[in-house]
Amino acid sequence: MVEKPTYSAPTMAELAQKGETPEVLLWIGCAGAFDERYKKVTIAFIKILTVAGVKFGVLGEEESCTGDPARRAGNEFLFQMQAAANIQILNGYGIKKIIAACPHCFNTIKNEYPDFGGSYEVLHHSEFLQELIETGQLKMEDGDSLKNEKITYHDSCYLGRSNQVYDAPRQLIESLQADLVEMERHRQNGFCCGAGGAQMFKEPEKGAKDINVDRTEEALETHAKIIATACPFCMTMMSDGVKNKEQEEEVKVMDIAELIAKSKNL
Amino acid sequence: MIVFQQVSFLIVLVLGAYFFFRRVMRIRNNILMGQNEDRTDQPTKRLRSMLLIAFGQKKMFKKPIPALLHLMVYVGFLVINIEVLEFILDGISGNHRTFAGLLGNVRLTGVYTIALNIFEFLALAVIISCLFFLIRRNIYKVNRFGGLEMTNWPKLDANLILIFEIVLMFAILTMNAADQILQSRDVAGFPTTGFMGFSGFLVMPLFQSMDSGMLIAIERIAWWLHIIGIFAFAIYVTYSKHLHIFLAFPNTYYSNLMPVGKIKNMPEVTKEVNMMMGIPTEETDSPTEIKRLGAKDVRDLSWKNLMDAYTCTECGRCTAECPANQTGKKLSPRKIMMDTRDRVESLGDLFAKQGKEADDGKSLLGDFISKEEIFACTSCNACVEACPVMIDPLSIILQLRRYMSMEESSAPADWNAMFANMETSFSPWKFPPSDRFKWADDLNDQSGQKSPQNP
Numbered sequence: 001m002v003e004k005p006t007y008s009a010p011t012m013a014e015l016a017q018k019g020e021t022p023e024v025l026l027w028i029g030c031a032g033a034f035d036e037r038y039k040k041v042t043i044a045f046i047k048i049l050t051v052a053g054v055k056f057g058v059l060g061e062e063e064s065c066t067g068d069p070a071r072r073a074g075n076e077f078l079f080q081m082q083a084a085a086n087i088q089i090l091n092g093y094g095i096k097k098i099i100a101a102c103p104h105c106f107n108t109i110k111n112e113y114p115d116f117g118g119s120y121e122v123l124h125h126s127e128f129l130q131e132l133i134e135t136g137q138l139k140m141e142d143g144d145s146l147k148n149e150k151i152t153y154h155d156s157c158y159l160g161r162s163n164q165v166y167d168a169p170r171q172l173i174e175s176l177q178a179d180l181v182e183m184e185r186h187r188q189n190g191f192c193c194g195a196g197g198a199q200m201f202k203e204p205e206k207g208a209k210d211i212n213v214d215r216t217e218e219a220l221e222t223h224a225k226i227i228a229t230a231c232p233f234c235m236t237m238m239s240d241g242v243k244n245k246e247q248e249e250e251v252k253v254m255d256i257a258e259l260i261a262k263s264k265n266l
Numbered sequence: 267m268i269v270f271q272q273v274s275f276l277i278v279l280v281l282g283a284y285f286f287f288r289r290v291m292r293i294r295n296n297i298l299m300g301q302n303e304d305r306t307d308q309p310t311k312r313l314r315s316m317l318l319i320a321f322g323q324k325k326m327f328k329k330p331i332p333a334l335l336h337l338m339v340y341v342g343f344l345v346i347n348i349e350v351l352e353f354i355l356d357g358i359s360g361n362h363r364t365f366a367g368l369l370g371n372v373r374l375t376g377v378y379t380i381a382l383n384i385f386e387f388l389a390l391a392v393i394i395s396c397l398f399f400l401i402r403r404n405i406y407k408v409n410r411f412g413g414l415e416m417t418n419w420p421k422l423d424a425n426l427i428l429i430f431e432i433v434l435m436f437a438i439l440t441m442n443a444a445d446q447i448l449q450s451r452d453v454a455g456f457p458t459t460g461f462m463g464f465s466g467f468l469v470m471p472l473f474q475s476m477d478s479g480m481l482i483a484i485e486r487i488a489w490w491l492h493i494i495g496i497f498a499f500a501i502y503v504t505y506s507k508h509l510h511i512f513l514a515f516p517n518t519y520y521s522n523l524m525p526v527g528k529i530k531n532m533p534e535v536t537k538e539v540n541m542m543m544g545i546p547t548e549e550t551d552s553p554t555e556i557k558r559l560g561a562k563d564v565r566d567l568s569w570k571n572l573m574d575a576y577t578c579t580e581c582g583r584c585t586a587e588c589p590a591n592q593t594g595k596k597l598s599p600r601k602i603m604m605d606t607r608d609r610v611e612s613l614g615d616l617f618a619k620q621g622k623e624a625d626d627g628k629s630l631l632g633d634f635i636s637k638e639e640i641f642a643c644t645s646c647n648a649c650v651e652a653c654p655v656m657i658d659p660l661s662i663i664l665q666l667r668r669y670m671s672m673e674e675s676s677a678p679a680d681w682n683a684m685f686a687n688m689e690t691s692f693s694p695w696k697f698p699p700s701d702r703f704k705w706a707d708d709l710n711d712q713s714g715q716k717s718p719q720n721p
Contacts, residue, residue, distance in 0.1 A: 007709040030693040032705070039705040046709060060703040064692030072645050073681045074560060074664065074671030076532045078688055080539040085692075088545075111528035116536065157646035162527025188651055192589040197645030201694050202680035205642040208594025215589075 004266075007043075007050050011060040012093045022057035024128070025095045027109065029102035030065050031232030037239065038232040044261035045101055045125055051266060052138040056099070062089050066108040073198035080116065083108075087118035101125040101257065103158035103165075103231045104196075110163070124159055126230050126256055130168040133175055138260075146176040146263045152183055152224035153256075154215065154238060155190030156231035169230045172256050176263045181222045191215050193241075195233035216241025220251065227253045268360040275357035275493075282497030289504035293576060296614040300569035301557075303530075305520040315656070316519040325654040329583075332402075335395040339431065342388040343511060349385050349438070353493045366457055379460025386442060386464035389435040396428045396435075403428075410582030413591075415601035420580055423506050430502070434495045441488035443469035444481045453478050456485075507604075513577040514655040520570055521656035526647045529664055532559070560668025563629040564610045567665055574657040575606035584649035584659060590642040597642040599649035599659035605634035606662060631666050640666050641678055 032042040067082030100106040110122035132138035185191040194211025326333040355364040442465035448456040584599035
């Protein structure tokens, strides 16, 4: 039996002290750092990177919210304060390449920070994982615990429509030799989980139905046993939807990084 | 008689052009009520987007059946304009079928005959398509044509346009049918056109028994009906929801080329933030005029938002894809566009009557669009993706939110709490910043070795 490696998340401050520069900075995001469920995704992702031998760093306590929900809720001042603070730190460490698991962080840093002097190569974790598989750094042949598992993928709006990342998450699911089943509304026509635009941080407006319940019903119609997500907010919304439908015993909501980690028994 | 017709035609032409261009100038001024925004960069990319999306109808083909029907009407509109040109030349010169003479011997080359048959085919295709559209709207009742904002006028407007188009096309077929019989009877003034198949088979049989005087009257009435109808339609369109037939082209040309997830920056805020944080900024000589943050009324929006509003043809594809709308919330992206246009129009009228300083005490936010609507948006961009002519309702929603959050501080309480958390804890949730790296404690949980936070 192969011994499991010890995992660690070196901070940029420690690496700088040792005079080391990592290949990439992992942007953890508030959900990745604070949300009980999504912390597991952060850890799963770090395990994969460790196994693939990627040299990475994190900001640790120096990271703060990108400001995405503030900007989308109309508070431009607060957003730009957050952006300026984060960019000062990122530029201070001379960061070139950033990987974010949260599509909101990803979109904001990639598309909006350049306006304030923060220009980096930014990848979503699904794109980066796909790259690792393509270059052979991450081997998927050894794991087949999800082989033939019926999985449906819920497109995150900020990954899909906003940034045209549709293929990477799907290719990852296919690399598990799983059976990817699409919902009726997918890719460009994907239906929002209901959390974007700072909705995550408020009660929904009055209506006939909650958006996440509508989307979950669509996901359940595929009879997939796993609803794959690639966004912390989508994960929360879909998990709540599955609970609302009392399907939490039968159907799991998992991030694509968790699927890879599970398939590789990490 | 000919001279009388020519004079009448010139009067109609000049009046039609006057009313049309007066409206065009009003709409232009209304659009320019909006704030400046540079959308002239990357002309090649813009041209390409216009050719693909407006000229090539690319985004329409997401729904193949309406796309095909619409394509018929669109091609009909484009091509039959050539015939309208002939009508105008005929009207001015007093000739009949000017192009027949210009294209050489009709029988020898056949070009004119082929062209007329193409026009007739398109006329018929337009009639059939418009009938299908009327059925989809009024009998089959396609969902997206309904909704709260589709009240009496928008409903009537849509049907009127379809009926207008059917009548115009019938006029062409009627005219050609009468013309062909008159030609066969060698009546003077009706030069040979060759056989025009669609009117020949469909309409001509109805007219065969009529005497030539009656047919001349029918031919003339149909001719006048068509050309006056075209002028009237052109003017009507400028008051209706149908302006996309012109504005789809500039609207796609000036559309957003950035990734749609990027929200438009507010440089005036950057300046203040930089000052507060001691970040040096480039000095600008021009004193910054004190502008309202975000948008309360249409004049705070950009001119492109206003062009979007005039371009909207109320097809409802946006609203049909909107997650908030589809789950029963008040928000409808189509209504955002219709409200914006209604407001610009009312303000334009007010300014025309009482001058640019006039104020009716109303505003887009509050009197037209409610807060509940804009609070419901998830910024998912489904509406933007759905629009076949690149309208961006989300941009308006976000500008209104900015006004609410920054000028009025009237964001929902939950959001104000989120703002406060972000200000004090640098996270939308209320966790102490010192806990931000605690997740790393669990990295080796499974293997049973808790790694220290700072090894």
